């Protein structure tokens with residue numbers, strides 16, 4: 001066995017499953033830094049780092065950023081002091097090649113992935129969550145037709161403005177986001193499942209129940225409790 005810390009988790013879950021909320025809670029509770037590939041790209045581009053400029057040269061030509069560049073960004077990020085205890089990776093790896101490169105990189109440091117929590121939620125429930133969102137045209141306040149409805153249908157409680165559905169939240173877009181999610185993550189889930197690293201958690205439960213299930217699974221792996 002390699003040592004428990006630094007502990008690296010890969011957090012997988014569909015849009016609308018509450019992954020961001022849970023990752024933030026885990027970060028606070030366990031001291032593992034949340035590393036999102038989206039944030040990492042934005043940060044490197046904004047700060048015009050060497051890797052950011054390299055990535056930009058591909059993006060500007062309309063090409064995909066090569067895995068090597070993305071992996072270097074992640075590697076850089078994981079060497080910073082706030083990742084000393086470990087990290088929760090979100091949005092990376094995206095491909096089997098990246099997953100394999102990540103394994104190689106960690107092995108080089110005498111480390112490995114500790115656990116891959118996968119949040120699962122029925123498609124119907126995800127679609128209900130994501131398509132129910134409404135935004136005020138006037139003040140930007142957000143509502144949900146089921147979970148957080150305004151007092152008067154289609155009218156903002158705060159300012160009386162008209163509520164509308166953003167195109168991101170339309171049924172067609174949501175279905176497409178789910179399709180992309182399954183297409184992208186299925187091979188990765190298989191890869192980690194074969195390594196006995198996945199733990200599947202029912203993300204349709206209450207936030208607090210999901211949080212506890214995640215913590216229990218992680219503590220078991222890290223401390224053998």
Ligand SMILES: [Zn+2]
Nearest residue numbers: 136139156159
């Ligand atoms: Zn409003």
